[in-house]
Amino acid sequence: MKVFIPSALTPFPVQRGDSILHRVLKPGEPYLLTDSSGDQWHTLIQQGLAKGRIFDAESRPIGSDTHRKLVFFDGDIGDAVVVGPSVAEANGKADLGFVTPNGDWSLFPFGGCPIFEFPISLRQANAFDGWGEFNFRQKVCANPVEEFATLVGLRVMDDLCISPVVSIAESVGMMLPQTSRLRIALCLRTRSHYRSWYGHHATTVATGLVEAGFDCYFVGPLSDRVEFRKGGEECVLWGEGLYDLQGRFATVEEYVALLSNMDAVIAPDGGGLMIACALQKPALGLFWCTNGEGYEKYAPTLTCLNAQKECSPCWCVGDRPPCEERYCMATGTVDPEELVNAAVAILS
Helix, strand or coil: CEEEEECCCEEEEEEECCEEEEEEECCCCCEEECHHHHHHHHHHHHCCCCCEEEEECCCCCCCCCCCCEEEEECCCHHHHHHHHHHHCCCCCCCCEEEEECEHHHCCCCCCCCCEEECCEEHHHHCCCCEEEEECHHHCCCCCHHHHHHHHCCCCCCCCCCCCCCHHHHHHHHHHCCCCCCCEEEEECCCCCHHHCCCHHHHHHHHHHHHHCCCEEEEECCCCCCCCCEECCEECCCCCCCEEECCCCCCCHHHHHHHHHCCCEEEEECCHHHHHHHHCCCCEEEEECCCCCHHHHCCCCCEEEEECCCCCCCCCCCCCCCCCCCCCCCCCCCCCHHHHHHHHHHHHC
């Protein structure tokens, strides 16, 4: 870990969903950073783009006998949901705290655990006996639920579980088309595009599901949204039974509320899939680079579909896969008709 003491008012970028905001760090106030963030700021100081000093913090590793633990957690809502079953043991106690760079999901699902915005002041960090950094994108986790529990010395207490804000869920439900058909959400994008779902493959599956009698909703962030075009122009109306809700529900609370109004979810290994599992929704998980077997024990509504390629899984979590291809070549190798049949099966 590193300590950063700015010598002038310093803007520090923080994540808010798809947006980058800035908070102001006070001059003379020591802040505790991760090693990677500290190295970045050290470079900025050397280049004259920031003022202050960086030095190594005292070592406070988290061990089995550490009472008060502070976790630097670099993840999105999907990662947060995954740690929920073990964090349940610590809810309502002050012996586990989280430092997060993404305040958009920091209100849940950690419940009673204190949440600190990154970077945390050294004064606040000193209230904890041990400090640790856990980033699933830098780990190969055959069972990420148990992996996190082991690292912080907690027990896995339950299945993946979250609840939507009732008032938001009711409001979102009133905004959706009221038909007699079951609703299926299709999540396409993850933070790593190697794990994302190809648009043309997803729309082929959606068309098959509509023909089978379902309503299909494309959901997810506004960035990299799938568009329907005709004659070079974007089509606003996709056709009966196909709905575009990408970017319409931007906050985590709204996204959870939206998925709570669905009857099933089809998604690659990412936040949308983990939310669906935690909402106890029938979920069809598309696993290309990774393997879903580690989730099944704690996600009883999850059905895993693995890519039909010998190189899958390659365990690429966030970086370029070992094949050095620009995109994961295993993505979309599952036959669309097979995927439609699997979705029908889990809803029957």
